Amino acid sequence: MTTFDDRERGFEAKFAHxxxxxxxxxxxxxxxxxxxxxxxxxxxxxxxxxxAKAVVQADFEEAGDEDVIRKLLGDLLAAGVEVDDATIRSAIQEQTIEARRQLMESK
Structure with missing residues (x-):
């Protein structure tokens, strides 16, 4: 039973990480x-x-990226910036890659 418990704790730790x-x-x-x-x-x-802080906060409204997309799309259009949903989704992909790169470099 100890080996099973150790594996379970290991999986839980990996999941949390x-x-x-x-x-x-x-x-x-x-x-x-x-x-x-x-x-x-x-x-x-x-x-x-x-x-930037407000965008981070917006992500806590609901699960997924839709809350962030809504905020960005609404704010950009209100500011008179021509943008569409596809442009924002593309930016999300690009910034996810950059965020992952920055995080890995900081370790």
Whole structure:
């Protein structure tokens, strides 16, 4: 029974670690998305920082990326920036790769 318990604890630890990494990547990605959108809206550096934090916060509204997409799409269109859903989804993919790269480099 000890070997089984050890394996179970190992799997649980790996799952917790993987979830932590996924959360960090998503948070970093959302910050990068906020900076990406802020650049298109021509926000000041202070506004960019606040906006990036707001995008990170928006991700806690519901599971998945739809809450972030809605926020970015609404804010960009309200600022007069021509953008569509596909452009934002492409940016999400690009920023996910960049967030993963940054996280791996920081370790």
């Amino acid at each position: 993987d979830e932590d990494i996924a959360f960090r990547i998503a948070a970093r990605r959302n910050r990068l998305l906020g900076q990406w959108a802020a650049a298109r809206m021509k926000l000041t550096p202070e506004e960019t920082d606040a906006y």
